[in-house]
Amino acid sequence: MPASTKLSESSEVVIPAVIYAAKSSPQDDDESTGAQIESCRERIGREQERALHHEPFREENVSAYHGNRGPELEAAIRASVQAAEQHGQAELWVWKSNRLARGSGRRSEARSLLELFSDLRRQGVTLRSVTDDEYLREEFIGMASRMAHKFAEDLGSDVLRGRRRGFNDGEHGGGPCWDGYRDVPLLNHDGQPMVSRRGKVMMRREIDPERESTISRLWQLLLDGIADTTVAKTLNREGLRTKDSKAWIRRRVQDTRMNPVYAGAVVWHRGKPDQEINWDGVHDGRYLTREQWEHLQVVCASRDRVASGRPRGGRSTRKYALSKIAVCDRCGEPMYASTSPYTRKRDGSKARSYLCKNVHGSTGLCDAPRIDAEAVDLAVITHLDSLFIDFDAWITELDKSSEQRRGEIGTALDAELAKLDQLERRGQRIEADYLRQVDAGNDQAGDFVARMLERTTNDRRATTEAISAYQAALRELDEPATDAMLDIYSKLRESIRGAADDNSDGLGTLNDRLRTIFKEFRLDKVDQDIVGILPILRPDVTERYGSDRTTMLSGEHAIQSEQSAPADMPVALFTTGTDLVTPPAKGLRASLMETGNRSQA
Numbered sequence: 001m002p003a004s005t006k007l008s009e010s011s012e013v014v015i016p017a018v019i020y021a022a023k024s025s026p027q028d029d030d031e032s033t034g035a036q037i038e039s040c041r042e043r044i045g046r047e048q049e050r051a052l053h054h055e056p057f058r059e060e061n062v063s064a065y066h067g068n069r070g071p072e073l074e075a076a077i078r079a080s081v082q083a084a085e086q087h088g089q090a091e092l093w094v095w096k097s098n099r100l101a102r103g104s105g106r107r108s109e110a111r112s113l114l115e116l117f118s119d120l121r122r123q124g125v126t127l128r129s130v131t132d133d134e135y136l137r138e139e140f141i142g143m144a145s146r147m148a149h150k151f152a153e154d155l156g157s158d159v160l161r162g163r164r165r166g167f168n169d170g171e172h173g174g175g176p177c178w179d180g181y182r183d184v185p186l187l188n189h190d191g192q193p194m195v196s197r198r199g200k201v202m203m204r205r206e207i208d209p210e211r212e213s214t215i216s217r218l219w220q221l222l223l224d225g226i227a228d229t230t231v232a233k234t235l236n237r238e239g240l241r242t243k244d245s246k247a248w249i250r251r252r253v254q255d256t257r258m259n260p261v262y263a264g265a266v267v268w269h270r271g272k273p274d275q276e277i278n279w280d281g282v283h284d285g286r287y288l289t290r291e292q293w294e295h296l297q298v299v300c301a302s303r304d305r306v307a308s309g310r311p312r313g314g315r316s317t318r319k320y321a322l323s324k325i326a327v328c329d330r331c332g333e334p335m336y337a338s339t340s341p342y343t344r345k346r347d348g349s350k351a352r353s354y355l356c357k358n359v360h361g362s363t364g365l366c367d368a369p370r371i372d373a374e375a376v377d378l379a380v381i382t383h384l385d386s387l388f389i390d391f392d393a394w395i396t397e398l399d400k401s402s403e404q405r406r407g408e409i410g411t412a413l414d415a416e417l418a419k420l421d422q423l424e425r426r427g428q429r430i431e432a433d434y435l436r437q438v439d440a441g442n443d444q445a446g447d448f449v450a451r452m453l454e455r456t457t458n459d460r461r462a463t464t465e466a467i468s469a470y471q472a473a474l475r476e477l478d479e480p481a482t483d484a485m486l487d488i489y490s491k492l493r494e495s496i497r498g499a500a501d502d503n504s505d506g507l508g509t510l511n512d513r514l515r516t517i518f519k520e521f522r523l524d525k526v527d528q529d530i531v532g533i534l535p536i537l538r539p540d541v542t543e544r545y546g547s548d549r550t551t552m553l554s555g556e557h558a559i560q561s562e563q564s565a566p567a568d569m570p571v572a573l574f575t576t577g578t579d580l581v582t583p584p585a586k587g588l589r590a591s592l593m594e595t596g597n598r599s600q601a
Contacts (some may be wrong), residue, residue: 016053016090017044017128020076022099023060033058036095039130044093053090063373073100077120086451091118096134099130107199117141164268168278171266178261178327180215180287180405182208199208206283214240218256219287222296228253233364247362255301262286263293318353321377323522328356329364329524329534344581352377354523369525376523376531380514406474411471415461423460430456 021036031039037056044050057079059072083090094100103110117136119126124415135141163389177183185193186202194202217240221231232248235241242248260267260277264286268276279290288296319339320326326335333356340351352373358366428455514521522534 014049014051017050019056019093021058041095043130054079079122080125089124091126091128093128094116096131104105180211229362236364247363248580263290322378325520326354327520327522328368329522330368333357409473420463429501
């Protein structure tokens with residue numbers, strides 16, 4: 001039988017075969033995935049009573065030692081199991097057995113070949129290999145599994161030793177190129193790129209002329225004794241950005257300052273307890289000398305308060321209503337929720353506030369003031385019932401789009417009804433044919449017809465479910481728009497109010513509920529004693545609260561904001577086609593006077 005024969009094209013009883021090909025890396029010396037597939041096709045073609053069940057699965061750059069290969073292997077396994085369920089047995093073919101697994105099978109480690117062999121055999125799937133098929137038998141599978149794992153172990157050890165030798169020789173260990181440098185091919189005497197024995201072009205690092213002025217300016221400021229925070233502000237004020245076009249922050253400056261590669265070194269495990277520095281790095285160009293770098297670290301360590309004076313960071317607090325969803329309206333960056341370490345004299349409480357990320361990071365790109373979180377949270381809780389949406393204006397717009405939606409659903413329903421009628425007639429013919437084959441004693445043909453009948457039955461069931469869904473949608477459209485809106489409003493309100501009335505977790509639970517409904521809350525101080533709050537609904541909120549229609553933002557209804565809102569930040573729950581049904585947003589003004597006396601205590 002030809003290797004290209006599909007199972008569905010054969011009238012014989014054949015064993016379905018599924019092909020999987022993989023390479024761990026582009027530099028892998030093994031066959032390419034295309035060559036592996038062709039080898040499997042050729043071998044299957046020489047086997048008796050076998051045919052392809054599915055198009056071959058392939059993937060590259062996935063390890064079977066550190067993990068369980070990739071999604072294509074899982075898909076191949078599912079396809080082979082499905083084939084076994086349909087035909088009683090199936091085979092999963094690979095070029096070499098270690099394409100399937102190289103792990104030890106131990107807890108928290110990648111699965112072993114033996115483990116995969118046993119799991120699939122129980123489900124009627126046999127593992128087959130082009131090059132070492134004999135080792136996939138029961139008496140040899142343990143040996144093959146151990147050989148695959150040992151090969152991966154030895155390969156990992158060889159790679160580690162090679163990287164260590166490279167570090168000792170002053171070579172960098174790969175990874176992203178440092179800001180201020182670039183990777184260029186290493187040329188031989190003839191001016192041609194040098195290639196390693198594994199076919200990889202060898203690279204060297206040199207100063208990037210496009211980034212040199214920015215990084216030189218950074219080191220100039222640091223060597224002048226300027227603190228990291230001030231360096232970040234200065235670079236941003238001068239219009240200089242990081243390699244990925246972002247604003248400089250203190251931590252980015254600090255990370256660059258502590259990296260010795262800029263002084264000509266290479267580092268082993270930078271930032272870890274076993275960090276080592278080799279000052280004889282072979283990359284071209286340096287921004288400062290070793291002596292300058294070491295002196296700078298000593299000076300900065302003497303004024304760095306992190307090690308002794310500041311607590312270590314942890315996970316973000318949940319004691320704020322808008323934690324993780326508060327956004328600065330002036331610059332569009334997130335706002336951090338922070339609690340003052342100082343205790344107020346009168347009531348023993350601590351000041352709570354929302355602070356812009358740019359202000360916190362001292363980037364100099366935003367001047368938004370610190371906002372009293374107590375006033376904002378109180379306003380949000382007080383106005384939960386309204387949800388900041390004008391439902392009266394919204395309801396008047398709903399009826400305008402319902403007729404178009406009803407026509408779309410009606411057309412789809414008619415198509416499904418016609419499909420169901422066709423399936424009913426087909427099922428009757430197949431059932432009659434099945435009875436004829438059984439009466440004639442043709443078991444092989446009877447099995448085939450039985451499978452066709454099962455497939456038709458499944459299609460009929462799916463079509464019936466689709467018809468029910470369309471009919472339900474039409475019934476919903478027949479309901480008054482006011483009732484539909486009140487139902488959705490009630491669900492939204494109960495979701496949030498359920499947390500507001502619960503004293504067991506307070507603001508933490510409220511924050512969880514708000515984050516499932518709102519994408520963000522934009523905050524800004526619009527007056528000395530007034531904070532403006534603009535809530536933005538999540539794009540997927542309608543999937544949970546009554547509609548699968550597209551959500552969009554209608555700019556004419558949005559409250560004036562410093563930032564333009566992209567299309568995926570809706571204040572609408574419903575749209576149909578090109579006709580927007582957008583609820584006008586209601587902004588919220590939080591008075592700071594209500595909490596002013598306590599804050600000043």
